Amino acid sequence: MTMPRFSTGDDPGASFAELLRKVGIDPFPATLVSASDAQSFPHATTCLALTFDGGVIMAGDRRATAGMSISHRTMDKVVQADDLSGVAIAGTAGPAMEMIKLFQLQLEYYEKVEGQALSLEGKANQLSMMVRSNLPAAMQGLMVVPIFAGYDPLVGRGRLWDYDPTGGRYEERDFVATGSGSRLAGTVLRVGWRQNLSCEAAIDLAARALWEASDADAATGGPDVLRGIYPIVASIDSTGWSRVDDTRLAAMYETIMGEVRTR
């Protein structure tokens, strides 16, 4: 292995994707799959994000489906992007996981090459460009639709963005949901969201939104008490990313299930 060195005009700068292309690796290769094939690949489903007083909550279920079957029960669709932000992803699992990996690498790579981290808005824009690079694959059915959220130290609050498959980037003020269960989860958020929610209340609302999505959408996984698998819920505030642990989620879902029984 030799060290990659470039002449001044040829230097890929702080873009990791550009560096990959220079050394002959295409991070978003052109694909030739039929729409029916694309349906049979594993898909990741429902993710959401909402703001609370001082930050954002991100949450996602754990199920991946391939056609009519459940292909994975423990998929991590919500991951930390860097200290103060996270990314959640719905769509075809393969390219989605690759995009998350590339996005995490890009943020850290930029920080190291340039000597300072990107602004939150800069990060959201980078993800937008990655989604756009994936457009040819998306047209073939390999769709990737992420949510990006984080704490913005420049304005002192949580911010969140959703994307369309063409790379369109939309900053939302309050909450956002994506994936097959997004209408169900989004409705719960719409009804339950208030200004200046506390962190605890926002976590509870996120858990309820995923519960309702899993209750009526076959592709969204609910809490799996039998195997001890719970959705991923994480909060991001000025102190950084922290994931809600499974014991706390188990207790929360126990309460929700008790309420549902007595409806």
Place this chain on the structure above:
Amino acid sequence: MSMPFYVSPEQMMKDRADYARKGIARGRALVAMQIADGIVIVAENPSTTLRKVSEIYDRIAFAGVGKYNEFDQLRVAGVRAAELRGYQYSRNDVDARSLANQYAQVLGDVFSTMGPKPLEVELLVVEVSDVVANDRMFHILYDGTLLEEKRFCVLGGDAEGILKRLEPNFNDNLDVAGAIRVAVTALTGPERTLAASDLEIATLSRNGKRRAFTRVSDDAVAIALR
């Protein structure tokens, strides 16, 4: 007709080595030390934006002395080499030894054949591990000579004098603040003093976090030097 003048290979190498050594000797020095908490790198550097010490990868740091633009290009090349390897294989497959070899190859090539002039830099590539015995400190000279150092090492101008002052004060039980004091005493010598703002200090911590690299703030340095 003009005569092509002959320079013996020995003379050419000596001239090139003298040229590179002079360039490096003009720059300010830096010290790296292995201690129980990790690896501490202390550089004399009044600039807060043009860095001599930087993060390469999870547990690997880079430091350079000599000409800034030359070692900074090499730093970026190192980040790229490490990130590409981690992307294609796994984060665990990125190691300091391989990076140091690649640096040695680049410097050696430029020195002996490819460049119009040798690079006026000396580099340090260090990797922290769970135990001191598995730490790695590689020192790469302007001509591609690759040295593996243990416990401590010095790069840059007046390295021998600094080493002489460092050796008697260094011991394996230093904490970070103690290591900073020992390094600063060695860097300054009896005639000079250095303030926190004249220093650039970073550590690779043995704390098990993925990114081991942290910069020590001027405030923390001032407290350590008090």
